[in-house]
Amino acid sequence: MSSNEQSTEPSNKPAHPVSYGVDYDVSYGDHPAPIPFTAPWVYEIHFPCDPRGPRIVRGTLRAVLHAHGIGEIAERAELLTCELATNSVRHTKGPVIVRMQWLCPVLRVSVWDASPDLPPFAPGAAMPDPAAPCGRGLPIVESLADRWGGCGSVDGPNGGPGGRTIWFELALGGDFRSPSPALAA
Template sequence: MSSNEQSTEPSNESAHPVSYGVSYGDHPAPIPFTAPWVYEIHLPCDPRGPRIVRGTLRAVLHAHGIGELADLAELLTCELATNSVRHTKGPVIVRMHWLCPALRVSVWDASPDLPPFAPGAAMPDPTALCGRGLPIIESLADRWGGCGSVDGPNGGPGGKTIWFELALGDDFRPPSPVLAA
C-alpha cells in the first residue's frame, strides 16, 4: 500500500484493555501508573557499569512518571553498583522494582560477603577513602537491607543482594496517564 492510500481495515485500537485517548498503533498502551513493573540490568564487572546503570535508571524513572525519585535513586544505586564492581570479580545485576508508591532497587553480586556496616552504625571518618556508601544509604533511603543467597541468578552460584527503598510522599498524586506515557 502506498503512503497516499488509506487502509479500510478496522483499527484495533479498541483492543487495548486500557485507553488513555492516545493512539498507539501496534504498540501496547502504557501500563497504569500504579501497576507494578521490574527492570533488570545485567552488567559485567566493568568500571563503566555504574554510569550505564545511572543513565538507565534515570530514563526508566522519568518514563514512568516518577522522576522526582531520580536524583536520590541514582545516587544510592550508583553507591551499590560501584561497590559491587569495585569489590567483587563477577557479574552484577541491578533490579528496579516499582510497587506503588515505593521503588525498590536491589544490587546482586557474586560475593557472598556482606559489607561490614550494621544499620545504625556511625558515619566513618570523613577523611577515609572508603566506607561511606552504606551509611549514606541508611541516612537517605526509607528502608534498606541485605542478605546472602545460596543460589544466584538462573541457578548459578550464590552471592549477596543489597537493596533500598524510596517511597513517594503522602501528598503525591499519580500523573495523568497521557503525561506518563
C-alpha cells in the same frame, strides 16, 4: 465494483495481520497504552564487573523513572543505585545485576553480586570519617533510603552460585507502607 472484482488500490490492511493478544496492530507501528501508574513493574540490568557499569545503570534508572512519571525520586535513586553498583564492581570480580521494582508507592532497587560476604556496615551504624578514602557508600544509603538491607543467597541467578543482595526502598510522598517480608530480596 462487484464482489468478485479485485481492487487495484493499495489496501491499508496487511494481508496477514500480526496479533499478540492485545488491542493494537503492530503492522501500523502503534504502541500499547502505557501501564497504569499504580501497576507494578520490574526492570533488570545485567552487566560485567566493569567500572563503566554503574554509570550505565544510573542513566538507565533515570530514564526508567522519568518514563514512568516518578522523576521526583530519581536523584536519590540514582545516587543510591550508583553507590551499590560501584561497591559491587570495586569489591567483587563477577557480574552484577541491578533490579528496579515499582510497588506503588515504593521503588525498590536491589543490587546482586557474587560475593558471599555481606558488607560490614549495618543499618544504624555511625558515619565513617569523612577524610577516609572509602567506606561512605553504605552510610549514604543509610541516610537517604527510606529502608534498606541485605541478605546472602545460596543460589544465584539462573541456578549459578550464590552471592549477596543489597537493596533500598524509596517511597513517594508520605504514604510509605512496608511491602510484604517475602519481597525482602
